Structures are given as C-alpha cells and as structure tokens.
Amino acid sequence: MTQPTVTLNDLITTRLTEIAEDAWENHRVMRITGENGRIIQLGSGAVWEQWSCEADHGSGPCHEPLLTLDQAATLVGQPVDFCLVNPAMAAxxxxxxxxxxxxxxxELYHLSDVVTEFKKAQG
Known part of the structure; x- marks a missing residue:
C-alpha cells in the first residue's frame, strides 16, 4: 500500500489556510486570495492587498485593507524596522x-493608520 506524498507546497498551503482560519476566528480578518486584492499606493510606494478587516468597530464591518509592518514601511518610505506610533486601531x-x-x-495595521503616518512623514 502506497502512502500519499506530501510536498512542501502542500505543507505551505495547509499552514496558510490555518493562519487564515485563525485570523478570521480571532480577529475577523479576511485573507485576500489570488488576484482578488488591489494595489494600494501612497506617494511613490505601492503594495498588494493581502488582508482585509471585516470586524465591526461600532458602525458595521470595517472593510479596510490591513497592511503588514513591512508593507506599511514601504508606503511610508521608512526603513523596515520602523513602527507606527499610537495607531488609532490596535495592531x-x-x-x-x-x-x-x-x-x-x-503586525497588521489598518490602512487609515498608515495614511496618517504617511501624512506625518510628509510634514
């Protein structure tokens, strides 16, 4: 009897699915798959949307893109080790x-917090 072969791609796909399920269960964060995302641009930087906030912060589902710290740094034009100071929404x-x-x-940050940080950096 032969056992099914598990490839590295299978393991990665399984782990990504687990992460997405956990993000939805615990934070109401939805993973944007494949070509369903959009390009988010600030200044001369651009990143691809990968996560969306579907939590209700008091006025219905948020629907705001969520950006990783690296993506936020790219859009704000800062080194990767920067951090958002006092974001309005918890990371x-x-x-x-x-x-x-x-x-x-x-950490994932709401786009509105990244835009605020971008405006501060612009002076």
Missing amino acids: IEMTVLDADFGFQLT
Whole structure:
C-alpha cells in the first residue's frame, strides 16, 4: 500500500489556510486570495492587498485593507524596522509568509493608520 506524498507546497498551503482560519476566528480578518486584492499606493510606494478587516468597530464591518509592518514601511518610505506610533486601531499580531524569510510574525495595521503616518512623514 502506497502512502500519499506530501510536498512542501502542500505543507505551505495547509499552514496558510490555518493562519487564515485563525485570523478570521480571532480577529475577523479576511485573507485576500489570488488576484482578488488591489494595489494600494501612497506617494511613490505601492503594495498588494493581502488582508482585509471585516470586524465591526461600532458602525458595521470595517472593510479596510490591513497592511503588514513591512508593507506599511514601504508606503511610508521608512526603513523596515520602523513602527507606527499610537495607531488609532490596535495592531493585529499574526504570522505571514515572507518570500525571503518564510513564515514570520508581524503586525497588521489598518490602512487609515498608515495614511496618517504617511501624512506625518510628509510634514
């Protein structure tokens, strides 16, 4: 009897599914799959939408894009080690798949908080 072969892609897909399910259960964060995202641009930086907030913050589902810390740094034009000071919405800590470093712990920030930080950086 032969056993099914499990590939690295299968393991990665399974882990991404687990992360997405956990994000939905615990934070009402929805993963944007495939080509369903949109390009988010601020100044000269642009990133691809991967997560969306579907939590109700008091006025119905939010629907705001959520950005990783690296994406926020890109859009604000800051080094990767920067942080958003006093975001209006609490950051959501979770694991994401980084193309260079594999699965990494990061924080997700609402786009409105990143825009506020961008405006501060512009003076």
